[in-house]
Amino acid sequence: MAMKIRLARGGSKKRPFYRIVAADSRMPRDGRFIEKLGTYNPLLPKDSEERVKMNMERIQYWLSEGAQPTDRISRMLEAAGVLEKKERANLKKGLPGKKAQERVEEKAAKAAAAAEAAAAPAPAEEAPVEEAAAEETAES
Template identity: 60%
Template sequence: MLKIRLSRGGTKKRPFYQIVVADSRNPRDGKFIEKLGYFNPLLPKSKPERLSLESERITHWIKMGAKPTLRVAKFLGAANLAPVPEKRNNPIKGLPKKKAQERLKAAQAPKEAPAAAPATEAAAPAAEPAPVEAPKTEEKAPEAEAPKAN
């Protein structure tokens, strides 16, 4: 499977990435088929030298079936070469697990219930129950302890 991805270069703490087409089984910085551009994260976003893309070759490889990684897809989306990926369809993170989905449903359910409650109250007003008083308990004075026989 072909991937359009970043290949890291540069020195320690000074990254520089090449945008390449490579087989997905090859190592990140290993053998690649063709270089399609570069990305320099150390430059400010306002500088045009930060990102360079060969648009003709990128469209060629996408037509050939190469899939861009998430980071490269964002670059391509900004350059109008491919659709911008949605945050929810992140293949790395995926959907929340079962427990998290249940918590989301539970958190949304109370918000929906009060909207329906006023409609039922308006249709059939219910008489308020009389307040119930708590039963009174008699307080006993503490009894003096009897002396113990030895």
């Protein structure tokens, strides 16, 4: 049986309250669970002791039995010092979308073209003067 340590939602509409439970992974989120391991109230301030309450002995037991914590629970356990911090990298989260990247590329291309145009006319202006001087000497 694949066990999970996860959150089961309770509370009324727009007033969430969660139980931390050990449940079979095939059961529904708010459905049957094996054991209640704690509570989580996201409406309380982050520094409140009542925000997250966990029975650490039972959580350790279920982890030793092979229960897998969900991402949110593993973050809570990391904060409590039960689990080691995992290296998380969501590299795509900080990147702009496709359209924004295209706009940046177009803007860079225009800036490069403008820089080339600004640098190119100075030698181009000198070239006709030199050509005119060369034509005058050739005619003489």
